[in-house]
Amino acid sequence: MASLKRASQNLLADTHALMKSFEACRTKADLKEAVRKVSEPMGVTSHLVGIVPNGTVRPRDQPDYVLAGTWPSEWAKRYFARQYVQDDPAIEHARTRIEPLRWDSARAAGVGQRILQEASEFGLSHGMTIPQFTLDGLKIGVSFSGDRLDTSPQASTALLFLAATAANRGIVIAQDGAGVPSVRLTMRERECLLWLIEGKTDWKISVILGISRRAVERHM
Known part of the structure; x- marks a missing residue:
């Protein structure tokens, strides 16, 4: 019982520290570094936090919907140049679902094979996308990738909490900079x-x- 109590106290302390560190983020660069620092111990090598664009967003504006991320730059260039937003299974999932999507599951189901294959060429083979929502209509996708991604229940729960925290802070930062798309x-x-x-x-x-x-x- 004592060990369980100590574990609970440590968890509360870690959660409080994490939230404080994200509250201190003032820019996209700050947020990117905060997410990297917290997620790396769980095997995450790349991450992306972004508003899910609708079908009317012009291709040239799509990169502006990224709130924070460490995707390989060459992959990001190809992704937006070829307008993969329209066919990305992770984007479609974040647009219509609330449960996390594991990329291996999408691959096994034969969904988005071309995009998943090309992403793997840039080191984005294994990962997950966690949908987030705001009550004013914004849909946000938070993706974590890593060849040695920790899939234990504890790590999965931590990534869910991290996704919610990062999405919330990303929206605040974007709003401060008037960078959040208007959604009615x-x-x-x-x-x-x-x-x-x-x-x-x-x-x-x-x-x-x-x-x-x-x-x-x-x-x-």
Whole structure:
């Protein structure tokens, strides 16, 4: 019992220290370094925190949606030049789901094979993308990559918390710099998003709202 209490106290202390370190971040560079420092012990070699763009965002504006990241520069250039945002399985997942996506699962399912294969050529073979949401409609994807990514329950929980903390701070930094895209949701879009956050599937949302499943997908 005493050891469990000490472990809980250490966890609370670590959580408090992490939150304080992120509160001190004032720029994208600060945030990038804070995420790197916390995630490296869990086998993360590259990360990216970014707002999920919708289909109307011009290709030249897509790089501005990155809040922080250490993706290889050559991969980033290719990714945006070839407009992979439209076909990236991680982006699509972050746009419509709330549970984390492990890239190996997407690869096994045959989704986004070309993008995943090309990413692996730049050292981005194994990783996960964790969706985040804000109540005003922004959807954020936080990705962690590493050949020796720690997949233990403890590390996975830590990465979930880190993703939420990094996404929150990234939005604050972007807002301070007037860099957050303006998003206006209709009432129906907001309803769909709130039910999605509650963990409902597209089909369940369609039943709750009395609309077709295709309509739900369109509102997402």
